[in-house]
Amino acid sequence: MTGILRITALVFFIFSSALFAQVRDPDVPISPEVDRKLSSGHVFYSAEVSFKGGSVTGEIDFPVAGFKAGVSGTFYYWKDISSISITSWVRRARGERYLFYPESYQIAFKAGSKINIDGNIKELNRFRLVQKRRRRTMYTYYYDDYVKGAWALTGVQDFYSPALIPAEGCVVSIKFR
DSSP states (O other): OHHHHHHHHHHHHHHHHHHSOOOOOOOOOOOOOOOHHHHSOOEEEEEEEEETTEEEEEEEEESSSEEEOTTTOOEEEGGGEEEEEEEEEEEEEETTEEEEEEEEEEEEETTSOEEEEESOOGGGTEEEEEETTEEEEEESOEEEOEETTEETTTOOOOSSSOBOSOOTTOEEEEEEO
16 A cells, blocks of 8 residues: 555656646747848838828838839839839729729939830839838739729729829829938
């Protein structure tokens, strides 16, 4: 009987110490503060972005230092540009809906000259704007449906007319600061 008591006491002692042991908080790995601008390869530019219905300011997060212009293929650097305005959008069928992409732009350079560019600049279709550590995705394209003789979001009645005014929330210009 004493042997059974000793074994029971030993088993109780082992399990009770496991039950009442202090659980330690996990160690959080210490990571050095890394400047996103330097480590990510992205280029940030301070800008005011105007869209139909308002405007916001912040830093635009571009993955590259520039872009190839529409049809011409000429390379331009963001750092040389003072503003970009979208002047028209082109309609593309997407299933039963239509997608409107920017098709022509007016670009003003810091040196004072201006040019008009035809053809889509894919780097501007969707980009991120950082505002006080909050990231916001901005779009220069929009979807629309032709319903009962008019475009649902823009109200334009002519199905074939070029889109000169976008839907609410669509980016229309960027002014670099």
